[in-house]
Amino acid sequence: MHPMLQRLDDLAAHLATRADTVALLGLGSAGAQRGRLDDHSDLDFFLIVEDGATTRYATATDWLAVPCPVVYSFANERHGRKALYADGIFVEYAVFTVAEVHRVPFRGARVVWRRADAPPGLTESDAPVPRPPYDTVEYHLNEALTNLYVGLHRELRGEHLSAARFIQGHAVDRVIALLRLSEGEPPYRDAFDSSRRVERTYPPQVLPLAAMVPGYRGNVAAARAILDWLGDRFPIPAPIGTAIDGLLSS
Structure with missing residues (x-):
């Protein structure tokens, strides 16, 4: 044991x-x-x-x-x-x-x-697992895009830590959700933390985390990698895509 x-x-x-x-x-x-x-x-x-x-x-x-x-x-x-x-x-x-x-x-x-007299059903919770308001491709895609947009503005303002949380944190969480919706439920999925065991589930050619999460000084490169990944798989609305491209060129 x-x-x-x-x-x-x-x-x-x-x-x-x-x-x-x-x-x-x-x-x-x-x-x-x-x-x-x-x-x-x-x-x-x-x-x-x-x-x-x-x-x-x-x-x-x-x-x-x-x-x-x-x-x-x-x-x-x-x-x-x-x-x-x-x-x-x-x-x-x-x-x-x-x-x-x-x-x-x-x-x-x-x-x-x-205990012998313990009530049944102790392993069942009546409380729902916290979930986003929508669990759809449209929601996660647009959340990822707006995370990039807000994060890049914070990067340009000099708020590198906040930018990293939006770009390398929140947007990557949405990428993982998009993979789950497009490729099916991963084994041993953690309902409370989407980052758990993703390296075992998705190889680097499917989920290039090294490019998406390069670190504190890598927010612009991370945003570009995430935007390219999204654009290869989903139609990106032109207004937000153009706005993000503009920020990446600033």
Whole structure:
């Protein structure tokens, strides 16, 4: 068994001895898609507890340290923490009651342990995954183009970091969405982060990330690469295409 999965099992064995715990859910590569797990994965999980126990488990780490000492941790949200074990396993977790967990958007959870009287359906969220207003070629194409336009204006103003976020961040996210729509759903797609595993899904000749994400001083070159990529695959509306070309020549 992979050490991270063993760590979850060891945690589950300890939590099963506590009266105020209900279930332990593995998420991400420790969840339903364990084929994603490798030596560079972190360990994501939800701990489900009785009403009134959330704050105690979210602030204390004594229960977390039972399998191995915790050498570093901090509260990254009201319900959870990030922590590092002495053996190098990094964990990110949140603590919820049964009622609370159904209001959290998540997908792909796996029951590692549940109390015999735990309610069914703990791996199902009632909250929708955040999505853009439209998931269409027209939307993602035009979002990418306007990201380039705004980003290039910020580049010309000297706001290189903001420009990089628009050009090498937001516009590239739209490129990835266009690939998903044109080539089908990639395996192990992360519903919350489109950048995950794209290098395994799309070869450089399909998604030339080195050209699209060259770095802080490469915004103009990145915008040109993205515009060329879009133009090779989709009809670009002349007004916005001409405007972007003008900025690239400035």
